[in-house]
Amino acid sequence: MKRPEKEAVVAQLTEEFRNADAVYLTEYRGLTVPQISDLREKLGRDTSYTVAKNTLARIAAKEAGIEGL
Template sequence: MARPDKAAAVAELSEEFKSSQGAVLAEYRGLSVAQMQNLRRSLGQNARFRVVKNTLGKIAAKEAELDEEALELFEGPSAIAFVRGDVVEAAKGLRDFAKDNPPLVIKGGYIDGKTMGPEEITKLADLESREVLLAKLAGVLKSKQGQAAATFQALPTKLARLAQALHEKKSDEA
C-alpha cells in the first residue's frame, strides 16, 4: 500500500502535468543550491522547476496519460520545469542556464501532447517569443494592407491619365 505522503506527491505531480502547457525534464546532478535558485529565477514567472523522484514522476506521468516516450525521460536525477504560459521563454531560460552551467543537461520534454528530445527543445528555444512573432505578423499584415491601398489608389489615377492621353491623341488627330 502506498504511503499517504507519496500518494499526495503523485497526485500533485499528475495535476501539474495536466495543467501545464509543457514540461521540460533536465538532469541537475552537480548543481549547487545557489545555482538551482538562479535557475528557478531565470525561468521566469511562467515556469516552476521541481526536483522529483523518478518512480513518483513516472507514476504521475502515467496518471496524466503521457506517452511511453515521455516515461523514458525519467532516467538519472530528474527535475521538471512545468510551464504555464510561453513554453519558448522557459526553454530559452533552461538553454541559456545550461550554457553557463554544464552540469544541467536537458533530457527532453512533453509539450502540447508531444514528446520532444533535447534537440527539439533547443530548436524551440531558438524561436522568438510569442509577442515578437505576433508583432512581426502584425507588421506583415499591415504592410500588405498598405500595398493593397496603394494599388487601389493607383487605379483611378492611371485611369484618369489614360483618359487624358486618349483625349490628347483625339485632339491631335482632328
C-alpha cells in the first residue's frame, strides 16, 4: 500500500473512531469468510466491521484522541 492510500485509510479510521459510541478491536485471523460475513450480519445495520493494519489503526486512534492502543 502506497503512502497516499495509507493516509486515506488513517483519515477514514480516524473519522470512524471519532463518530463511534464504542470501538471493539478483535483478532480476525483464523476466521473464515462465511464466519466474518455472519458476524457482520449479526452486528446490525448501524455497526461496521473494518479490517486494518495495526499500525494504521494505532495512528488513527491517536489522532482521534484514543489512548492506550
